[in-house]
Amino acid sequence: MMAPMRELAIVLGLLLVFGALAIAAEAPILEAISLGAWVGLLGAAVGVPSGVAYHVALHRALSPRGELPSGWLLRPLELHPRLRPDERPLVLSLCYLGAAGFVAICVGIAIVGCALFLAFSRGELQL
Numbered sequence: 001m002m003a004p005m006r007e008l009a010i011v012l013g014l015l016l017v018f019g020a021l022a023i024a025a026e027a028p029i030l031e032a033i034s035l036g037a038w039v040g041l042l043g044a045a046v047g048v049p050s051g052v053a054y055h056v057a058l059h060r061a062l063s064p065r066g067e068l069p070s071g072w073l074l075r076p077l078e079l080h081p082r083l084r085p086d087e088r089p090l091v092l093s094l095c096y097l098g099a100a101g102f103v104a105i106c107v108g109i110a111i112v113g114c115a116l117f118l119a120f121s122r123g124e125l126q127l
Contacts, residue, residue, distance in 0.1 A: 016103075020110040025118055029125070032115035040108025047101015054094035061087040 023032060058076055062068045067082045076095075083091055119125040 016107050017110055020107060021114045021118075023111055023114075025114070027115070029115055029119045033112050036108045036111030036113075036115065038108070039111060040105045043101045043104025043106075043108060045101075047098050047105060050094050050101060051098035054091065054098050057091045057094055058083075061091055 020036075023035065027035065055073065055076065058072075058079060059068065061084075062072075062079060062082055067079070072079060080088075080092065080095075116125070
C-alpha cells in the first residue's frame, strides 16, 4: 500500500471511531447497541461469504499454473501481482467486498463498545 493510501486509511479509521463515539453518545444505550449489532451482522453477512469466495477465486486462478505457495492462505494479498489482467476484476472485487464487510464488523463492534463504555462511565449500567 502506498503511503498516501495508508494515511487515508488512518484518517478514515479515526473518523469511523469518532463517528461511532458520537452515535453512542447521543443515542439511548439500547438503540446504540442494537445499531452496532446490526451493522456488525450486516458486515458479517456480506464479508464472510465474499471472503470465502475471494479465496476460492484466488485458488482457482493461480492453482492451475502452480503459482500457489504453501501457506498462501495466511498472506493472499501478496499473490495479487501474479494474477493475469483477465483474472483481476473478479478476484479483487471479492477481496474489496470482503474487506468492506470486515470494516463494517469493526464499526459495529466500535459502536457497541463505545455505547457500553459511555453507559458505564455515566453510571447508567453497573456490573
